[in-house]
Amino acid sequence: MYTTLISTTQLQALIGSGKPFMVFDCTFDLMQPASGQQLYLQAHIPGAVYANLDTALSAPHGAPSSDGSVIATDAGRPASGGRHPLPSREAFATWLSSVGFSNDMQAVVYDRNGANYCGRLWWMLKWAGHDAVAALDGGLQAWQAAGGPVATGEEAAHFQSNFAFGTPLRRLVSAEEVLKDLGRPAQTLIDARAPARFRGETEPLDPVAGHIPGALNRPFAQNIGADGLFKPADQLRQEFETLLAGRDPASVVHHCGSGVSAIPNVLGMEIAGLGQSALFAGSWSEWCSDPSRPFAKG
Missing domain, CATH: 3.40.250.10 (Rhodanese-like domain)
Structure with a gap:
């Protein structure tokens, strides 16, 4: 498996x-x-x-x-x-x-x-x-x-199956939970957006520029090497540990703009052997939709 x-x-x-x-x-x-x-x-x-x-x-x-x-x-x-x-x-x-x-x-x-x-x-x-x-x-x-074959056009329709979901194997965090733990050691936020968006210098997609206060920035593309593959586990571990600077990997909550590009960071930490971390799927686009929530720039 x-x-x-x-x-x-x-x-x-x-x-x-x-x-x-x-x-x-x-x-x-x-x-x-x-x-x-x-x-x-x-x-x-x-x-x-x-x-x-x-x-x-x-x-x-x-x-x-x-x-x-x-x-x-x-x-x-x-x-x-x-x-x-x-x-x-x-x-x-x-x-x-x-x-x-x-x-x-x-x-x-x-x-x-x-x-x-x-x-x-x-x-x-x-x-x-x-x-x-x-x-x-x-x-x-x-x-x-690697010489793998490719196909073009539509594929034949698959037969209907009966997939049954089970107990979640990854943790989903809400905006309310992020707000409750903001600034506490129990939560370490990692934002996967590009540095200029994180700093609030530009915002092409959402109505407010900036980031959640206290968040660390690791653009998702940093997990991929020049060869297009994920970096080796040891390198990923060193990079994440440097970013965390002693913070508990188990406290990490990943986010980005809309909960999509945060996932390479989730996957990168798991490849690095740093365990499972949580996802704030609503991310910045949900966070900034409520003007009562704090935000930071720079």
Whole structure:
């Protein structure tokens, strides 16, 4: 079972092993949302299912009923706020079942974006109680460089399965919980956005510039080496320990702009052997939506 990363060689062996598995292509572009699926149609690992960040891995911003109110059922209520609210675990399980993913399968997720978007599905499957999920190290670029075949166009439809979510294997933190522990040793915030956004010098996506007070900054791309692969575990450990400067790794709560690009930091810490850390999925986009919450610049 692969639970963090899987190499191209290991994926090739898995494909020929006869064991049940499913590959997901999570390629996306925040500025051009339609381009991810277009790239998937141009080239993807044979058999891969396309997982769209906006429609499969995010919930609608409230599901209006016929009278204009918001549906209050657990299945219809997003599990987080922000620009990319998490769907409920019930809704996520429904989508997994619709594409034929079942509980006995190994999941392999990849993108063309330095694990920025496939990390979302990696984390969501853990959150749904499914541990057998790994990110393809180096993404589609590494697969093609290793001589792996690609397919074009749509894949044949999968049979409906019956995926059942279980006990969450990763911790989801709300804005209220972040606010409650703000400034306390029990919580160490790590923000994965680019330094200029973290400092509040620019903000292309959200209405307020800045960051949550006390947060540390580690842009998600720092987990990836010049070869396009995750950095070695020892190097990641040294970098995170330097950033934490004695703080307890178990106290870490990761976030970013909308809970997506924070995941490479979550994954990086696990590869480094620093254990599991929490995710504030609503992230800065949810935090700054309430003017009563404090923020900092610089």
